[in-house]
Amino acid sequence: MTLSMTAFARNDQETPWGSLIWELRSVNHRYLEVSLRLPEDLRALETPVRDLIGKRLGRGKVDGILRFQARDAITGEFAQDETLVTRLISVARKTGEIGTQHGVALSPLRVIDLLRWPGVLKTTGVDMDALMAAAMTLLDQALDEMRETRRREGERLADTISQRVDGMEAITATVRAVLPEVLQSFRQRLDTRLAEVRKDLDPARVEQEVVLFAQKIDVDEELDRLSAHIAEVRRVLKQGGQIGRRLDFLMQELNREANTLGSKAADLRLTNAAVDLKVLIEQMREQVQNIE
Numbered sequence: 001m002t003l004s005m006t007a008f009a010r011n012d013q014e015t016p017w018g019s020l021i022w023e024l025r026s027v028n029h030r031y032l033e034v035s036l037r038l039p040e041d042l043r044a045l046e047t048p049v050r051d052l053i054g055k056r057l058g059r060g061k062v063d064g065i066l067r068f069q070a071r072d073a074i075t076g077e078f079a080q081d082e083t084l085v086t087r088l089i090s091v092a093r094k095t096g097e098i099g100t101q102h103g104v105a106l107s108p109l110r111v112i113d114l115l116r117w118p119g120v121l122k123t124t125g126v127d128m129d130a131l132m133a134a135a136m137t138l139l140d141q142a143l144d145e146m147r148e149t150r151r152r153e154g155e156r157l158a159d160t161i162s163q164r165v166d167g168m169e170a171i172t173a174t175v176r177a178v179l180p181e182v183l184q185s186f187r188q189r190l191d192t193r194l195a196e197v198r199k200d201l202d203p204a205r206v207e208q209e210v211v212l213f214a215q216k217i218d219v220d221e222e223l224d225r226l227s228a229h230i231a232e233v234r235r236v237l238k239q240g241g242q243i244g245r246r247l248d249f250l251m252q253e254l255n256r257e258a259n260t261l262g263s264k265a266a267d268l269r270l271t272n273a274a275v276d277l278k279v280l281i282e283q284m285r286e287q288v289q290n291i292e
Contacts, residue, residue, distance in 0.1 A: 001151060001154065001240040001241070002154035002155060002157060002158040002237060002243065003058075003147070003150040003151055003153075003154040003240075003291070003292040004150045004151075004153035004156075004157055004290050004291060004292065005026055005027060005028040005059055005060035005150070005290055005291065006026065006028065006060075006150075006153060007024075007025075007026050007147075007150045007153065008024065008025050008146070008149065009022075009023070009142045009149065010022070010142070011138050011141050011142040012138075013134060013137075013138045015130075015134050016127075017126045017131055018069050019067075020066070020068055020134060020135050020138050021066070021068075022064070022066055022138050022139050022142040023065045023067075023142075024062060024063070024065075024142050024143070024146050025063045026057070026060040026061065026062045026146065027060065027061050028059075028061070029059060029060050029061035031059060032054060032057060032058065032059050032060060032062070033061045034050050034053050034054070034062045034064065035062070035063045035064070036050070036063075036064045036065075036066075037065045037066070038066045039066060039067070039068045040118035041119075041126075041128065042068060042132060042135060044132070045066070045135060045136065049066075049136070052136065052139060052140065052143070053139075053143065056140075056147065057143070057147070058242040058292050059242065060292065066135060068135075070126075080120060080121060081119055084117070084119055084120055085114055085120060088109070088114060088120075092108075092109035150292065153290075154291065154292070157287050157290060157291055158237050160283075160284075160287050161237060161247075161284050161287055162237065164280045164283055164284045165233055165234060165284075167276075167280050168226070168254075168277060168280050168281075171273050171276055172226050172230070174269075175219070175223060175269075175270060175273050176223055178267070178269050182266060182267040182269070182270065219260070219261050219270075222257045222260050222264070223261075225257050226254065226257045226258070226277075229253050229257065230254075232250055233250050233254075233284075236250070243291060243292075244288060244289075244290075244291040244292050247284075247291060248285070248288050254284075255278065255281050255282075255285075258277040258281060259274075261273070261274045261277065262274030262275070
């Protein structure tokens with residue numbers, strides 16, 4: 001199964017304390033990189049969330065956003081973190097004194113500013129353990145959706161690459177077929193040019209030139225390696241899993257052989273074939289960048 005690294009998932013769930021919403025986005029990346037935005041009250045989930053994402057996804061830059069929309073009326077009363085409030089007031093007072101020493105008038109700390117500070121107010125009616133468990137369950141569901149999206153996109157990418165591979169195989173077969181014609185064409189051109197002075201030439205020397213030309217344009221090894229790499233691309237696509245890096249390496253090898261084929265081209269048909277191969281390889285390489 002071929003997986004893409006580009007996907008999006010959104011799942012929400014109603015709890016007795018409010019709504020939980022997970023949004024996951026992923027794009028291609030060399031490794032797995034996770035960025036999270038969590039509500040302050042659920043910040044303790046960061047480590048287990050990273051662990052779960054690491055188990056479910058192999059590569060990609062993943063952005064995860066968890067939102068918690070509390071109900072308007074939650075049973076219970078507000079609790080205040082008096083220790084935190086005391087520390088904030090102390091810091092505000094010292095900051096004001098420093099400002100006065102430097103001739104800068106700072107605005108005094110307002111009560112509303114204290115109440116808005118993360119962690120100052122908590123509702124006693126929320127079961128945080130149950131809420132966290134619900135958030136992790138919802139994340140697991142969102143990851144299921146994301147993997148399914150990655151699978152569908154990966155299948156389309158694999159189909160696209162397979163079509164390009166078919167085109168490369170056709171070009172390789174064409175090059176093998178025209179090589180004898182290229183050599184025969186060279187022999188004919190050489191015979192035409194030397195027709196007037198042939199009686200003064202050594203036939204062995206003419207044959208030697210033909211042999212040297214044949215060696216110069218010999219691309220059998222390049223074609224064999226191209227065929228081997230093409231077969232390996234097919235095998236890797238069929239194997240599935242985390243194959244992006246292996247495919248990227250194969251694209252480099254295919255491009256190297258296409259370049260060599262172009263440098264040895266002694267006929268317009270071979271030059272065009274090398275260019276067509278490089279176009280197909282570049283198209284595949286762009287798709288491979290999105291494969292996990």
